[in-house]
Amino acid sequence: MVVNHSINLLAEGKISYTDGGIFAEFAWVIVVLPFIAALLITFFGKNLPLKGAEIALGSVFFIFLYSCILFYLNVTQGVASEFFINVGSIGSFQLEFGWVVDGLSIMMYFVVGTVSLLVFIYATNYMEGEIRYTFFFTSLTLFAGSMLVLVSSPTLLQLLIGWELVGVCSYLLIGHYWEEKENSSAAMKAFITNKVADVGLMIGIIILALTTGTLRISEILYQATHDYEAIKSVAYIAGILIFIGAMGKSAQFPLHVWLPDAMAGPTPVSALMHAATMVTAGVYLLGRLFPFYQGIAHEALDIVLVFGVITLFGAGLIAIVQDDLKKVLAYSTVSQLGYMVTAMGSGAYTAGLFHLWTHAFFKALLFLGAGSVIHAVHTNNMSEMGGLRKEMPRTFMTFIIGTVALAGLPPLAGFFSKDEILASLNHEGHTFFFFVAVAGAFITAFYMTRAVLLTFYGEYRGHGHPHESDSMMTTPLLVLAFLAVVGGWVNIPGIYTGFTTWVTTRKNGIIEYHPESFDYFALFSGLSAGLIGIGLAYYIYQVISEPQNGDNRIKIQPVWRILENKYYLDDFYFKFIIDPIKITFAKAVDKFNTEILDRFINNFGNAASYLGGVVYNRLDQGGIDKALNLTSTGTDTLGSKVKLIQTGKTQQYIMYFLTGVIVISALVLLVL
Amino acid sequence: MSAQPFLIAAAGLFSMGIYGILVRRNAVMVLLSIELILNAVNINFVVFNQMLSDVLLNGQIFTVFIITIAAAEVGIGLAIVLMLFRNRQTANINEFDLMKW
Numbered sequence: 001m002v003v004n005h006s007i008n009l010l011a012e013g014k015i016s017y018t019d020g021g022i023f024a025e026f027a028w029v030i031v032v033l034p035f036i037a038a039l040l041i042t043f044f045g046k047n048l049p050l051k052g053a054e055i056a057l058g059s060v061f062f063i064f065l066y067s068c069i070l071f072y073l074n075v076t077q078g079v080a081s082e083f084f085i086n087v088g089s090i091g092s093f094q095l096e097f098g099w100v101v102d103g104l105s106i107m108m109y110f111v112v113g114t115v116s117l118l119v120f121i122y123a124t125n126y127m128e129g130e131i132r133y134t135f136f137f138t139s140l141t142l143f144a145g146s147m148l149v150l151v152s153s154p155t156l157l158q159l160l161i162g163w164e165l166v167g168v169c170s171y172l173l174i175g176h177y178w179e180e181k182e183n184s185s186a187a188m189k190a191f192i193t194n195k196v197a198d199v200g201l202m203i204g205i206i207i208l209a210l211t212t213g214t215l216r217i218s219e220i221l222y223q224a225t226h227d228y229e230a231i232k233s234v235a236y237i238a239g240i241l242i243f244i245g246a247m248g249k250s251a252q253f254p255l256h257v258w259l260p261d262a263m264a265g266p267t268p269v270s271a272l273m274h275a276a277t278m279v280t281a282g283v284y285l286l287g288r289l290f291p292f293y294q295g296i297a298h299e300a301l302d303i304v305l306v307f308g309v310i311t312l313f314g315a316g317l318i319a320i321v322q323d324d325l326k327k328v329l330a331y332s333t334v335s336q337l338g339y340m341v342t343a344m345g346s347g348a349y350t351a352g353l354f355h356l357w358t359h360a361f362f363k364a365l366l367f368l369g370a371g372s373v374i375h376a377v378h379t380n381n382m383s384e385m386g387g388l389r390k391e392m393p394r395t396f397m398t399f400i401i402g403t404v405a406l407a408g409l410p411p412l413a414g415f416f417s418k419d420e421i422l423a424s425l426n427h428e429g430h431t432f433f434f435f436v437a438v439a440g441a442f443i444t445a446f447y448m449t450r451a452v453l454l455t456f457y458g459e460y461r462g463h464g465h466p467h468e469s470d471s472m473m474t475t476p477l478l479v480l481a482f483l484a485v486v487g488g489w490v491n492i493p494g495i496y497t498g499f500t501t502w503v504t505t506r507k508n509g510i511i512e513y514h515p516e517s518f519d520y521f522a523l524f525s526g527l528s529a530g531l532i533g534i535g536l537a538y539y540i541y542q543v544i545s546e547p548q549n550g551d552n553r554i555k556i557q558p559v560w561r562i563l564e565n566k567y568y569l570d571d572f573y574f575k576f577i578i579d580p581i582k583i584t585f586a587k588a589v590d591k592f593n594t595e596i597l598d599r600f601i602n603n604f605g606n607a608a609s610y611l612g613g614v615v616y617n618r619l620d621q622g623g624i625d626k627a628l629n630l631t632s633t634g635t636d637t638l639g640s641k642v643k644l645i646q647t648g649k650t651q652q653y654i655m656y657f658l659t660g661v662i663v664i665s666a667l668v669l670l671v672l
Numbered sequence: 673m674s675a676q677p678f679l680i681a682a683a684g685l686f687s688m689g690i691y692g693i694l695v696r697r698n699a700v701m702v703l704l705s706i707e708l709i710l711n712a713v714n715i716n717f718v719v720f721n722q723m724l725s726d727v728l729l730n731g732q733i734f735t736v737f738i739i740t741i742a743a744a745e746v747g748i749g750l751a752i753v754l755m756l757f758r759n760r761q762t763a764n765i766n767e768f769d770l771m772k773w
């Protein structure tokens with residue numbers, strides 16, 4: 001890796017920061033709040049006028065406000081501090097939880113807060129009258145909260161907890177309509193695929209913790225950048241294992257298969273998941289551990305780069321052949337995550353996070369726009385849409401803005417972030433990957449234009465009369481469209497590079513290349529790729545044929561089939577992993593279970609049952625019960641005998657009495 | 673003066689009372705016999721008071737009390753007998769078995 005001309009803004013003194021004062025000290029509130037809100041919604045939500053949505057909205061609005069304050073502090077004075085709460089120790093390991101307030105996590109707080117707020121507002125309308133409305137908001141709030149646990153984590157253990165919580169919440173939300181088998185399988189697929197990746201992350205964390213003797217991320221990064229021998233020896237393997245974890249959450253090839261299926265969830269979930277709360281986790285993790293990767297694990301970083309490039313190109317191609325509007329966007333997300341990971345892999349920390357930042361806005365916008373369309377036409381298939389630009393002007397307009405931002409045309413957000421990734425690839429000398437990424441930009445522009453033309457142009461091919469969505473749904477679209485336009489203006493090389501300063505404001509310095517001005521070669525390549533993509537798609541789907549027939553023009557059968565079958569990756573997994581496990585291994589386990597474990601347990605149970613019978617019959621019935629019965633029957637019999645002397649005849653009583661007196665008197669006289 | 677004749681008389685009176693209680697069938701006669709017993713006790717009290725030369729006359733005061741109580745007791749007793757007679761048309765003590773188990 002070439003690191004000449006690279007500078008460390010922190011070390012060069014270009015970044016100054018404070019501890020953030022009281023607002024940083026109380027940042028834990030926004031992490032804890034969603035969990036309290038989720039509890040409140042669970043217990044009281046159903047009886048409230050908005051069925052619990054108001055609590056969710058209130059908590060997320062507070063998070064948004066608080067993250068705005070932190071963001072403002074970071075922009076004006078720079079904030080980098082971390083807080084720990086010691087909850088005990090295992091051996092020499094200090095078990096600590098806490099929260100980090102620095103440039104990177106504040107950026108994530110802001111993204112999570114903003115996108116969540118808008119998605120929550122949108123969801124109150126979108127989900128109206130849907131099944132399990134209240135539970136939906138509980139899970140959605142938990143989802144946002146889990147992501148905050150993850151990004152606020154100063155220790156690897158808390159990070160893992162947040163990581164898993166995000167996985168669980170995504171499972172609940174993807175499988176929201178679990179009555180249909182397909183949806184619950186999608187949820188299961190997401191969870192299991194992530195679980196496979198999480199094993200890598202877990203082992204990586206264990207290795208790092210054992211070699212460094214601490215779980216604190218900042219301390220691990222300190223050791224990684226200060227020539228500690230122990231961590232050097234495991235850097236490569238730990239780096240790869242942690243990247244496997246990131247591959248699961250950030251949907252990198254070949255573990256991306258869950259993300260398109262996750263479209264089974266309601267659209268607000270997709271928007272939240274794709275923009276802020278789930279898939280960004282992997283990129284965030286790479287960013288958080290970036291000094292480690294850059295300092296001592298660059299071999300691992302090269303692998304990250306390769307997987308990122310494969311993902312950005314491969315997933316983009318699949319997006320071209322999709323008919324489901326949400327799946328186009330899903331593969332697009334996978335592809336854009338590929339860009340972010342590519343950036344991280346090439347050593348461009350800021351570029352990767354910058355793309356995360358802009359992507360969060362325009363992808364949330366695109367998903368919410370798609371949701372608005374789906375809400376109107378009641379189908380996901382673009383073959384049943386078309387001509388919607390007249391009926392849904394506001395959705396159309398905002399969707400176009402999202403598309404242009406994603407395709408990377410200036411001056412919208414995607415242009416700047418994609419350009420920065422291309423520029424850093426070019427700068428680091430990855431010429432081949434650079435051209436693959438440019439081709440990716442072309443593909444991105446192509447499939448997005450295709451999606452727009454199929455959805456909004458031509459004749460309406462569906463049923464019924466679609467109409468524009470409620471203002472509760474279009475307002476978030478407008479806000480996100482605004483952000484998708486201006487989101488990129490915070491990091492323009494040579495003019496204003498605030499974003500670079502914001503995210504590099506952290507305790508562990510980042511060494512990277514900061515361009516003084518635009519890399520005009522990269523800019524020109526990326527821009528022309530985007531324009532050609534848009535132009536070509538427009539030519540194929542609008543000029544030479546109707547949108548719905550455009551696919552036929554580019555259908556090269558063998559290639560198309562491979563893409564439609566998603567490179568046969570799912571089939572491969574089923575044939576070589578799932579089925580062998582399901583058929584052979586699961587059966588063997590079942591056999592072991594029924595024939596050995598169950599038998600053992602049954603015998604044990606039978607023995608216990610027999611012993612119980614003996615105790616019952618002999619000791620309880622034969623001993624204790626009999627003694628008690630004897631006491632009562634004895635008393636009864638004796639009483640029935642003795643009562644006979646109570647005749648009711650007064651003179652007889654007097655007779656007894658006198659006899660007694662005489663006998664006692666006689667005794668007294670004789671004895672005394 | 674010896675106390676013996678008085679005590680013998682009191683014992684006789686007492687024995688007659690006991691006999692009456694045990695043998696008579698008429699409830700009124702049984703009540704009368706109880707009176708005899710009480711009076712036997714009264715005589716004893718007076719005699720012993722005299723013998724012991726008790727200037728406070730405890731014995732005689734007791735006697736007065738006993739006479740009072742006896743009167744009350746006879747009042748209640750006769751009332752019970754009267755009610756029983758009304759309900760059963762008899763005063764035979766053997767036929768009153770209300771207190772049987």
